[in-house]
Amino acid sequence: MHDESTPDATLPGPRLNRRRALQCLLWSGSGALWALRGGVPTLLGAIGEAQAASETFSFVQISDTHVGFNKAANPDTQATLQLAIDKVRALQPRPTLMLHTGDVSHLSKPEEFDTAAQLIGAAGLDTFYVPGEHDVLDADGGALWRQRYGRGTQGGGWYSFEQHGVHFIGLVNVLDFKPGGLGRLGSEQLDWLARDVKGLAASTPIVVFAHIPLWTIYADWGWGTDDAAQALALLRRFGSVTVLNGHIHQTLQKVEGQVSFHTAFSTAYPQPAPGSATNPGPLTVPAERLRSVLGIRDIRFAGGSAPRFDDLPLAQA
Numbered sequence: 001m002h003d004e005s006t007p008d009a010t011l012p013g014p015r016l017n018r019r020r021a022l023q024c025l026l027w028s029g030s031g032a033l034w035a036l037r038g039g040v041p042t043l044l045g046a047i048g049e050a051q052a053a054s055e056t057f058s059f060v061q062i063s064d065t066h067v068g069f070n071k072a073a074n075p076d077t078q079a080t081l082q083l084a085i086d087k088v089r090a091l092q093p094r095p096t097l098m099l100h101t102g103d104v105s106h107l108s109k110p111e112e113f114d115t116a117a118q119l120i121g122a123a124g125l126d127t128f129y130v131p132g133e134h135d136v137l138d139a140d141g142g143a144l145w146r147q148r149y150g151r152g153t154q155g156g157g158w159y160s161f162e163q164h165g166v167h168f169i170g171l172v173n174v175l176d177f178k179p180g181g182l183g184r185l186g187s188e189q190l191d192w193l194a195r196d197v198k199g200l201a202a203s204t205p206i207v208v209f210a211h212i213p214l215w216t217i218y219a220d221w222g223w224g225t226d227d228a229a230q231a232l233a234l235l236r237r238f239g240s241v242t243v244l245n246g247h248i249h250q251t252l253q254k255v256e257g258q259v260s261f262h263t264a265f266s267t268a269y270p271q272p273a274p275g276s277a278t279n280p281g282p283l284t285v286p287a288e289r290l291r292s293v294l295g296i297r298d299i300r301f302a303g304g305s306a307p308r309f310d311d312l313p314l315a316q317a
Contacts, residue, residue: 056093057096057163057164057166058091058093058095058096059095059096059098059099059163060088060091060095060097060098060099060123060125060296061098061099061100061101061209061244061262061264062084062088062099062100062264062267062296063100063101063102063103063211063246063247063264063265063266064102064132064246064247064249064264064265064266064267065077065081065100065103065104065105065116065119065120065266065267065268066103066105066266066268066269067081067106067112067116067119068106068107068109068111068112068115069106069268069269069282071282072282072284073268073269073270073282073283073284074268074269074282074290077106077267077268077269078115078119080267080290080291080294080314081116081120081267081268082119082122083291083294083314084267084296084314085120085122085123087295087296087312087314088123088125088296089122089123089124095125096125096126096163097125097126097127097163098120098123098125098126098127098128099127099129099168099209099244100120100127100129100130101130101132101209101210101211101244101245101246101247101264102129102130102131102132102133102134102135102174102210102246102247103132103133103134103135103246103247103266104116104120104129104131104132104135105135106134107134107137108134108135108136108137108138108144108145110144113144113148117148128161128168128170128209129149129170130157130158130170130171130172130209130210131145131149131157131172131174132174132211132246133174133177133211133212133247135174136174136175136177141175142156142157142175145157153170154189154192155172155188155189155192156172156175156186156188156189157170157172158170158171158172158189158192158193160196165204165205166204166205166206166207167197167200167204167205167207168207168208168209169193169196169197169206169208169209170210171193171208171209171210171214171231172185172189172210172211173185173212173214173228174212177212178222179222180221180222182212182216182219182224182226183210183211183212183213183224183226183228183247184225184226185225185227185228185230185231190230190231190234193231193234194234197234197235197238200238202237202238202239203238203239204238205238205239205240205241205242206238206240206242207241207242207244208231208235208241208242208243208244209243209244209245210225210243210244210245211245211246211247212245212247213225213247213252213261213263214231214232214243214245214261215228215243215256215261216228217248217252217263217274218274218275220275221274221275221280223247223248223274223280232259235259236257238258239258241258241259241260242259242260242262243259243260243262244262244264245261245262245264246263246264246266247263248263248271248274248280249265249268249269249270249271249283250263250265250270250271250273251263251265265293265295266294267294268294269282269283269284269290269294270283270285270293270294271283291313291315292313292314292315294313294314295312295313295314295315296312
């Protein structure tokens, strides 16, 4: 499945053709600092001039840390994760929380989870997790994951919480995952989601986070979730829905009506652009370039001014 010999030319970069631009697919940095003004999450565009600076709320998304991976694409994923956490710690204003959208570990080993906990904990932020397929490789179908991260969750590990008037929903779409296959939420989780959002006002901002994308990016590689449309139908009445995913190790953005979809880069290694290689998997780039394609994105709002956002590659001082 993995092809580490994929040419560097497939690496996502700034060379977007007109067709990709019209599809609203944008390559960018590897993590994302999200800002909410008046309870509405956004990455792009201006915020109303009347909103006050005191309404600002920011949070960080990281993904696909793959602690334990040590192949040619990145022999030291702990080092790059540490650099990413250092970037998070340096952000001002300080984010309120952090979301991790899966594949904390590479092989679901206890020692990998231990190392990840130590490194990610150094950020000093409340961190909320959903599993990736690499986190549920144990014989009990994610039992170790749920022991560590699933306290208070429902079913296979899904849950929701409130923060600054925003309703966050953590979904699990990797429990039935097969290499090359699509993710799946399942009827039990969809029923729970319907109950979870039933009593919310339509004006409530919604942030959904899951590992595998909730929109089909490239079905041949399994980059999508086969019953995502059912989940999105339950969220259609809300005025602001932001969907955050990982899995594909690169950032794509898409907007459909009131729903914006965003995938995140890995802190461990890149993957090829959709359909540009024989298979997905770790993409080896020259060692001196690796840290320039991993990093975080910092987005800030101040007063009524337009948002400022900067990609912060790990290679930067």
